[in-house]
Amino acid sequence: MPVPLTVRSCKFKPGFRADGQHGVEDVLVAALHFALHDDGGGLSDARQCRHPECTHVLKAMSNFTRYNPEANTWHKQGASDTRMQAHVGLDRRRRGAASGILYAREVLSEQTTTNHGDSPALHPTTMQAHVAIPEAHATTLSDALTPGTILRIGGDRSRGLGRCTVEHFDTVSARMPAIRDRIEDFNAAWKASFEGTNHQPKDGVLVVLTLETPALFVDAMLRPNLAPDGADLLQAAQPSASEAAEALEALAPVHQIARPVSVHGWNGLARFPHASAQGLQAGSVLVFRAHNIDEPLLRALEHIETHGIGLQRHLGYGRTRVCLPLHTDVHEHTARSATAR
Known part of the structure; x- marks a missing residue:
């Protein structure tokens, strides 16, 4: 999935662990302190890696991350x-x-170079996708995408591009913690971040939405809307989603990094x-506040995840x-500045 734009890293190591080891910092909590309380101490501390063997300047991360639930680690995925x-x-x-029309396009290569120590090697380019479909159609799609099936993906398929072979397609169980648990974990980390400051968290519960793909919103005049509120989250929803749309209207925008x-x-x-x-790019983070987390809101949040x-x-x-666990797993391991309010 795309790395949220709140993550910064250095070149000390290509991967990073969830326990906050050197080289990586998620600055969403620090950014919220700056936006809501004009406290930039956390952002100032996150400018430079504090590991004694590193001290590189942290730069915004790009590309994708992969989560390993068995080892509880996040790893940056190399580009093809x-x-x-x-x-x-x-x-x-x-x-x-x-006549006279010649152009060039950047395409993914059939093979990708991987570096294992001092012995680089070429391997077939492999891509993995997460398909979210209604359960009633899962069997039909699974029967169609059997191993060995030839697909064509991407653009310019009529010119011979995009030919690939299905290696594996199967249903997987959700490995993320329950939504309520994720919300509670994030808000516990948010409240703990006020220790040693002169501020107190406001009443209510923060709900963080991290985009895995771009999102499109419009205002009442059908113009692009890059600052959606709770009522915009289920625009053009079907009547069956009216209960979820009504519950999401109670979410008040707090901050966004997009x-x-x-x-x-x-x-x-x-x-x-x-x-x-x-619209908003994949990796953008939208933060809302709710009065409390009740069952209608939880069902609505489950609906938008699906x-x-x-x-x-x-x-x-x-x-x-x-409330992606990345925001609390890779979290605030640097000391706050002495000048923080």
């Missing part, structure tokens, strides 16, 4: 090798090559582009996690 591939433009009227993204698409049936849209938030959820936009 890419290359530039030249193409000739097509004349759709003549159904042939277009980046905008422009999304584009192609309508293969109509043969013209989809309208471009602007079905997503915002618009065009059927296309994969808006997948989110509630």
